[in-house]
Amino acid sequence: MTSLSDLAVAVLTEPDAAQKAAKSREAADRWRTAAGTMEIGSALPPDRPARPGKPPLLPPAEMPRRRGQSDAARATLLHAVQHIELNAIDLAWDMVARFTEENLPRAFYDDWVQVGDEEAKHFTLLADRIAELGYSYGDFPAHDGLWEAAMATRDNLAARLAVVPMVLEARGLDVTPAMITRFGKIGDEKSVNVLNIILSDEIGHVAIGSRWFHHFCENNDLDAEKTWQALVQKFFKGLLKPPFNEDARSVAGLPANYYHPLSVPSLRKETKYTKF
Template sequence: MTNLFAAAKHCFLLADPDEKLDASLALVADWRAGNLNWDSDDEPEQFMQPGRLERPILVPPQQVSKRGFGSLTRRAALIHALAHIELTAVNLAWDTIYRFRGLPREYYEDWLQCAGEESEHFLALRGQLRAMGFDYGDFSAHDQLWGSAVETAHELMDRMGIVHRVFEARALDVIPGTLEKFRELGDSRTVSILTTIANDEIGHVSAGTRWFRYRCEQQGLDPDDTFFQLLQRYLGHVPRGPFNHAARRQCGFSDNELARLEAGG
């Protein structure tokens, strides 16, 4: 029987996106078929980077290809940026499974589902890029999201709080507006893809909240106060709005957290 942690590491280290996603979706199917065990007798390795090809070229966030809605190229650059986030999220899901051991079965189920859905998101966005005459790797990208995973690799609570309740939760605020812009342009295919992503992200951020609070409870910590302490420790500030209150409430953000976010801490 295949070991979940070894298989997650394998998916994470594959460089070619097609191979990574084929392996990822196959691994999710194996889990659902009951073909995996999650015995753990090894120490997780620390990875500074997932497996990746030379393209896209990684640059600082302020130097990424210009994105927008005014031209085909800028719209493609925007879709490329979203595709890069989704592929990074696939790698994050596998690292989150591989790195943190001894957790309830439901934890691994949550992140396997996330890996499968993020894989589907990337495939859909890449298909749209190709339909527009471009492909993944044609534009530059940044690695801020993965950098947050490296910084939080030592502690599950920090990983859940920062990666999923800050960076991934940002999609809850941003995607609805982006979706409406594409709707105004009559791009029904991109609207459909982004609608699916927006709906699935509710589940992913909810999982982040669930396991963040699980770890806070284990350590006897107040989750609201701990979240804002993590914001100061890792970001040095509270993220700026606007915040999608309805979506964030669905993901388990408390009224107190939302009020403090709006107030800047």
């Protein structure tokens, strides 16, 4: 009988980006339909997920700038988000398959299946919008920074929770409102609508990461704030970069006293966003 881990590995080993998103949504639907009868299982995930032949992956410093209002400029910016969403699909299913020996409740898997489903939804929404602009996934370069964090934390559940949802995905809460404003100023309401959906869902994803990180700390008699800071300093390269969307982060269960001490002092300031 197929297990949840089997479904997760099937997503991770699918090289075609659109098919990966489709398999992610199908796997989530099968898990929910099983209504508690499917086993978690213990299929071993690959160290690196399968990827299509394009886009070319460049170091972050070599990524082209995304400026202007042309269809190509807008598609390039949305493509960068889409690439993040593709990585996020794999990160969610890797979380499902990699930590099956941690004696976690089924609710943990319910949450990360939901994340995988929603990341696939985001990828598809962006694919549709980019297609309307005349482009498709792989038409622009991308970078590989997200999976570097996954590799660094592949043997440490607490570190994975601290770094991936609570640092990397939390960064999306900081930068997406500016993208929404940018598209809004040029009247691109279709892109605004897609980004608003993504931002709303990503608050929930950060909240899931925060909830399970605090669950881990409570079960192991650890001070959550100090443990989070120590793990981020060990497993995340560099300082956290403000400005921070403190309202959205707070809603997601990530207090400012966690990340402010690890941020760049000269840039630190409280930033208020009224729409998230």
